[in-house]
Amino acid sequence: MTSSLTVRSLSVRFHLPGATVHAVSDASFAVRQGECLALVGESGCGKSVMAHALMGLLPGNATVAGSAWLRTGGAPPLDLIAAPERVLARTVRGRRIGLVPQSPAAHLTPVRTARAQLVEALRELGNPAPADELAARAGLAPAQLDRYPHQLSGGMAQRVVNAIALAGDPWLIIADEPTSGLDRPLVDATMTELRRLADDGRAVLLITHDLRAAEQVADHIAVMYASRVVSLAPAAEFFAGPRHPYAAGLLEALPSRGFTPIPGRPPELTDLPAGCAFLPRCDRSTAACSHLPEAGTEPSRVACHHPLEHHVAR
Amino acid sequence: MLRADGITVAYGRQRVLRGADLAVAPGVVTGLAGPSGCGKSTLARVLALLLRPDAGRLTVDGAEVHRWRHRASRDLRTRVALIFQQPRLAVDPRLTLREIAAEPFHATGRPPDPAAELADDLGLTSELMVRRPHEVSDGQLQRACVARALALRPRYVICDEMTTMLDASTQAHLIARLEAYRRETGAGILAITHDEELLTRWTEPSGGPTVRMS
Numbered sequence: 001m002t003s004s005l006t007v008r009s010l011s012v013r014f015h016l017p018g019a020t021v022h023a024v025s026d027a028s029f030a031v032r033q034g035e036c037l038a039l040v041g042e043s044g045c046g047k048s049v050m051a052h053a054l055m056g057l058l059p060g061n062a063t064v065a066g067s068a069w070l071r072t073g074g075a076p077p078l079d080l081i082a083a084p085e086r087v088l089a090r091t092v093r094g095r096r097i098g099l100v101p102q103s104p105a106a107h108l109t110p111v112r113t114a115r116a117q118l119v120e121a122l123r124e125l126g127n128p129a130p131a132d133e134l135a136a137r138a139g140l141a142p143a144q145l146d147r148y149p150h151q152l153s154g155g156m157a158q159r160v161v162n163a164i165a166l167a168g169d170p171w172l173i174i175a176d177e178p179t180s181g182l183d184r185p186l187v188d189a190t191m192t193e194l195r196r197l198a199d200d201g202r203a204v205l206l207i208t209h210d211l212r213a214a215e216q217v218a219d220h221i222a223v224m225y226a227s228r229v230v231s232l233a234p235a236a237e238f239f240a241g242p243r244h245p246y247a248a249g250l251l252e253a254l255p256s257r258g259f260t261p262i263p264g265r266p267p268e269l270t271d272l273p274a275g276c277a278f279l280p281r282c283d284r285s286t287a288a289c290s291h292l293p294e295a296g297t298e299p300s301r302v303a304c305h306h307p308l309e310h311h312v313a314r
Numbered sequence: 315m316l317r318a319d320g321i322t323v324a325y326g327r328q329r330v331l332r333g334a335d336l337a338v339a340p341g342v343v344t345g346l347a348g349p350s351g352c353g354k355s356t357l358a359r360v361l362a363l364l365l366r367p368d369a370g371r372l373t374v375d376g377a378e379v380h381r382w383r384h385r386a387s388r389d390l391r392t393r394v395a396l397i398f399q400q401p402r403l404a405v406d407p408r409l410t411l412r413e414i415a416a417e418p419f420h421a422t423g424r425p426p427d428p429a430a431e432l433a434d435d436l437g438l439t440s441e442l443m444v445r446r447p448h449e450v451s452d453g454q455l456q457r458a459c460v461a462r463a464l465a466l467r468p469r470y471v472i473c474d475e476m477t478t479m480l481d482a483s484t485q486a487h488l489i490a491r492l493e494a495y496r497r498e499t500g501a502g503i504l505a506i507t508h509d510e511e512l513l514t515r516w517t518e519p520s521g522g523p524t525v526r527m528s
């Protein structure tokens with residue numbers, strides 16, 4: 001049986017004094033062995049929260065609903081959402097799933113060198129591989145490993161956390177903005193490495209704002225808007241012409257295209273409308289849009305009452 | 315003109331900058347590009363008076379800088395603002411976003427109202443402004459940092475990979491706000507980014523130069 005992660009109706013709420021943040025709502029998708037799924041979307045739409053929910057790393061004021069079944073190798077299937085913290089800590093984090101956190105420098109201990117932190121991760125996870133080898137795969141020279149975090153550039157810190165995430169040889173790699181602060185050659189190298197990991201029979205969930213990087217490696221693109229997965233499509237189809245109006249606006253905002261921001265502002269996740277959350281910013285909206293568009297669970301889908309039509313040559 | 319001449323910086327035995335020169339002219343966007351780790355962020359910190367170089371000269375509108383960090387005169391310090399690559403490292407985690415955006419006013423005793431307006435302009439709702447850094451996304455936090463940077467109407471704004479944590483639409487929006495600020499105040503902007511397409515788009519309208527480090 002092929003390994004997979006299957007997320008169904010995942011929702012995350014944060015409870016603040018006087019407000020509830022709807023950070024992830026009813027998200028469903030799957031990542032299968034050999035695949036890379038890229039998750040893109042507006043800043044603040046819930047991508048990192050989704051990653052943290054899968055890793056069991058949410059803070060105490062969060063409630064989670066739904067399921068996320070991890071099926072790998074000979075191990076019995078595990079619902080990451082229902083699993084106790086003890087199981088996640090001992091068998092999942094770092095071992096079956098490796099997380100590359102956003103804001104890498106904030107995740108390194110300031111008083112210890114990058115090497116010490118990588119070596120510790122390798123030892124804890126029982127990986128006999130030399131630190132230098134792992135670092136090299138992330139694009140770091142041995143000498144760079146001997147620096148303290150404050151001596152690392154943003155891009156070097158990024159490569160250190162990328163290497164640490166791979167220390168336990170995880171089946172699934174969740175990479176949250178793994179290329180921030182990297183120049184093009186390093187972005188390309190990072191993408192090649194992620195692709196290689198997927199081709200080796202692992203799976204990659206790539207969260208990124210770099211659509212060009214996503215195009216390089218992803219098999220599928222999931223688009224989130226205001227806590228919901230509003231579209232999921234094969235990468236080639238997506239880049240040929242996204243069907244969701246938000247996704248189309250996102251592509252048009254690229255510096256290589258129109259460089260025009262989507263008009264209006266993102267909705268408040270504490271006060272989401274009952275219908276389509278993109279309505280106030282959408283030029284295709286009709287009265288129907290005040291009802292929530294169905295997303296469905298098809299591998300290729302779009303949650304919109306009036307999706308754009310593209311005539312893709314087949 | 316914000317001008318750095320022959321800047322050399324070493325961290326311990328390791329030399330990061332060797333005689334670097336850079337000029338940021340008012341009224342235009344100057345681009346700065348170069349490979350990962352070549353010292354762009356270090357130069358940015360020198361330009362913002364946050365790091366004393368081991369050698370070299372920094373002048374702000376003709377006045378040579380002799381004191382750095384909190385020792386620098388308030389006037390010089392507030393003339394240059396820096397927006398960091400990683401907002402999480404640049405904020406006090408105990409403050410709310412509103413307090414972060416208004417921080418510069420506490421130092422000067424000026425009223426903090428413009429900060430709120432600016433934040434709103436940057437797409438930060440009042441509901442987000444009462445939260446603390448760990449309760450918002452990286453992109454939301456970065457927008458609070460932009461509000462903080464512009465609060466005292468600096469004459470030079472240094473943007474160090476300011477938009478790597480932002481989606482394309484928010485990036486275009488934020489840069490449009492900064493461009494409006496530049497046109498309105500005649501400020502000089504230094505745009506540091508690895509994204510060549512972004513660099514072209516950002517520097518073109520004002521016809522500013524792009525400097526390449528190696």
Ligand SMILES: Nc1ncnc2c1ncn2[C@@H]1O[C@H](COP(=O)(O)OP(=O)(O)OP(=O)(O)O)[C@@H](O)[C@H]1O
Binds near residue numbers: 043048050453
């Ligand atoms: N601990 C928390 N308490 C309350 N709200 C939170 C908390 N953490 C995150 N949020 C909110 O949840 C929403 C989703 O945040 P998340 O960090 O997932 O965004 P993101 O899509 O990763 O954004 P970015 O692209 O800027 O990194 C945001 O609106 C954020 O303000």
Ligand code: SF4
Binds near residue numbers: 244284304
């Ligand atoms: S459902 Fe309606 S408002 Fe929402 S994206 Fe589609 S057309 Fe626009």
Ligand SMILES: [Mg+2]
Binds near residue numbers: 048
């Ligand atoms: Mg995030």
